[in-house]
Amino acid sequence: MKTGYLIDMDGVIYRENQMIPGAVDFIAALLATGTPFLFLTNNSAPTPEDLEVRLKHLGVSGLSPRHFYTSAMNTADFLSETDPDCTVYVIGEGGLLAALHERKIPNDGIQPRYVVVGEGTATMERLTKAHECIERGARLLVTNPDNWCPVSSEKTRPGAGATAAFLEASTGRRAYYLGKPNGYMFHRARRKLADLSLNEPENIVMIGDTMETDIRGAVEAGMQSFLVLSGSTQMEVLSDYVYQPTRILQSVADLTQEIKTGISSDRMNSPAFSNGNGHHSRSGNRHQTDIFAFHKPRPRPAMTK
């Protein structure tokens, strides 16, 4: 079965301007085998060209802008599909402005149909203007729901969700959030992946490090989801979530061999995932979390009432 991959970036491919060990080889294997893939990011600030250059500086060659799909592009796709004649007032960076421009969605600082909020610096002057536009009837659309984004292991920055919360508070209007985990992000990414491939992939896997966006969105879109532990999620918190990933990997490096050979990796063939009859996938533990849950101490209910 032909598999295509949607791949989150921060925490999956790189962290703090450093590639995750093995990620360069993983991407090289995808390219060498002609495996369809698309990087899927909630960061609406960069353009696909910016992202390609960034990865090139980090040592990844052979990529092109068509390998990237951002929440800014998703927002422009959404507006051009649902309301092609609309106008917008934007608080955001180059990636969002370029995506809207490409879809021929005009800026309007007087009577826009939407205020569009993305990642980046929001000045009080622009927030005031956006507030006034919403008061005059503009609807509030946000590229992604992230309240904060990691900058380094000790530092974060405010995200588009925080800027939108400011405007929600000042206007009393509710925002609509695109980007992961919104199903529209996954729906358009699936379509773009099909456009990139000669044959449409039958099986699509989302690889991400964040439960609330990457894994939740994939589960709700009916895709497989691989959680990597190289980013924001630790194994211990998995049992807090209703939705669970299909597989858990230390990092994307665990997949390189599998992509090169087209055969499931040793990790999946290990006896830990076997039910004894030689099959290692469907009939074994559904989630890798199951084997860890087994070792967790459970509170005992009272013996008698």
Ligand SMILES: [Mg+2]
């Ligand atoms: Mg991430």
